[in-house]
Amino acid sequence: MNDDGYHVPVLLNETIDLLINKEIVDHVVVDGTLGGGGYSEAICQRFESFGVKNYLLICIDKDENAIRYSSERLKNFSGNIIFEKGNFADLKMILSKHKIQNVTGITLDLGLSSYQLEKEDGFSFMRNTTLDMRADKDNNLTAAEILNNYSENELTEIFENYGEIGNAERLSNAIVSYRKSNQFSTTENLTEVIDSEYSIDKKNRIKFLAKIFQALRIEVNGELNDLNKILNDSSELLRKSGRIAIVTYHSLEDRIVKNYFKEKSFKEKKSKYGNSSTESNSPEFSLVNKKVITPGYKEISENPRSRSAKLRVAEKL
Numbered sequence: 001m002n003d004d005g006y007h008v009p010v011l012l013n014e015t016i017d018l019l020i021n022k023e024i025v026d027h028v029v030v031d032g033t034l035g036g037g038g039y040s041e042a043i044c045q046r047f048e049s050f051g052v053k054n055y056l057l058i059c060i061d062k063d064e065n066a067i068r069y070s071s072e073r074l075k076n077f078s079g080n081i082i083f084e085k086g087n088f089a090d091l092k093m094i095l096s097k098h099k100i101q102n103v104t105g106i107t108l109d110l111g112l113s114s115y116q117l118e119k120e121d122g123f124s125f126m127r128n129t130t131l132d133m134r135a136d137k138d139n140n141l142t143a144a145e146i147l148n149n150y151s152e153n154e155l156t157e158i159f160e161n162y163g164e165i166g167n168a169e170r171l172s173n174a175i176v177s178y179r180k181s182n183q184f185s186t187t188e189n190l191t192e193v194i195d196s197e198y199s200i201d202k203k204n205r206i207k208f209l210a211k212i213f214q215a216l217r218i219e220v221n222g223e224l225n226d227l228n229k230i231l232n233d234s235s236e237l238l239r240k241s242g243r244i245a246i247v248t249y250h251s252l253e254d255r256i257v258k259n260y261f262k263e264k265s266f267k268e269k270k271s272k273y274g275n276s277s278t279e280s281n282s283p284e285f286s287l288v289n290k291k292v293i294t295p296g297y298k299e300i301s302e303n304p305r306s307r308s309a310k311l312r313v314a315e316k317l
Ligand SMILES: C[S@@+](CC[C@H](N)C(=O)[O-])C[C@H]1O[C@@H](n2cnc3c(N)ncnc32)[C@H](O)[C@@H]1O
Pocket: 007, 008, 009, 010, 032, 033, 034, 035, 036, 037, 038, 039, 040, 060, 061, 062, 063, 066, 086, 087, 088, 089, 109, 110, 111, 112, 113, 135, 226
């Protein structure tokens, strides 16, 4: 499989430009979502083009395939890279294993790689595969397990909270009825239950299925917990002037990042006389981009998967 076949990186230049603070000399950067190595490669190339030789890049992915593929792709930079098959939520532990106290940059490009969507099982409703959805195949929980074993209320909560599906009870009820005489094992089992319960036109059907698959994937992979965990650890793990750059692909993730950065950064407060003053709330970060960055028309037309991407970057004070 060629480079572009694994994954086309989204908002690549925008992310790397803002991630690397040029005022820092000794760089120790974490790519917490290695995927096909597009970001990592660009980070190494950027350092080399600045003439920086003495940098360290820690590449983490919970998917063994990403580690295998990218360690081959990045072999020219291997002297400057540590590869870790693991969860970015465990960054503190990973760094302490390598006796690294703090870092100058953390980047996360959340969600799935194209490889996972197209070649691994369960992530896409466009292909009939087993209902797996695990990015980390060492974990036990699969989407099939959830559909076959979670209570009706638990299913409703997942579809409501992680898929933002209205009247999610109807969906969970259809799932529970199906499993009285069947077991969920393939993506088609699930799409058939949905198609027999709802009659919706093609465009809305795709949107609805995407929400359902998103909800299950978030539950299987503990995605929001992982994001909250690394955000909460980031202030302690970043050196002064170090940066964290996060690309999200749906509103649940973006809301978490946006609120966290807002809460931890300076707040401009207008007094009743119209003067601007700074609240003294012992901020830990400042926002690098005040306005969220999204892909332009060209990127979206060349890579439609980029259309929902949002980049936010903050700097440790
Ligand atoms: C969108 S892809 C990243 C693409 C990458 N930026 C590139 O340029 O190729 C997301 C990757 O993050 C990984 N991932 C998602 N959540 C993770 C987590 N909590 N810990 C480690 N890896 C994670 C996925 O397995 C996937 O390979």
